[in-house]
Amino acid sequence: MSYKVPIIDYPTHYHRLESEIDAAIKEVLSRGDxxxxxxxxxxxxxxxxxxxxxxxxxxxxxxxxxxxSLRAAGLGRGDE
Known part of the structure; x- marks a missing residue:
């Protein structure tokens, strides 16, 4: 079976939401949050x-x- 996972087209998604993403980043960075x-x-x-x-x-x-995730599952050093 051969299945290729499609690569996410980040620029397309970014440009679609550009003003919202930029505003959120600016708000967070300006407050230091x-x-x-x-x-x-x-x-x-x-x-x-x-x-x-x-x-x-x-x-x-x-x-x-x-x-x-591994810690939450109870796995630690040396566990297999």
Whole structure:
């Protein structure tokens, strides 16, 4: 079986929402709300609600997401 995952066309999506994205970035950067602030908390609540769970945690990378997922599953150093 051969299936190719399509590559996301970021420029097209960006241009479609450019004014909204730029306004949100400008607002966050002008206030210095980069971590543990209103938009992050709101995003986490929205994601948790969307997937039907009580909590969600925003992280800065896929590596952090995988690390937290493995820890939440009870896996630690040396586990296979």
């Amino acid at each position: 980069l971590i543990l602030r209103e938009q992050v908390s709101q995003l986490e609540s929205n994601v948790a609600s969307f997937v039907g769970v009580d909590y969600a945690v925003g992280v800065n990378s896929c590596t952090d997401a995988m690390h937290l």
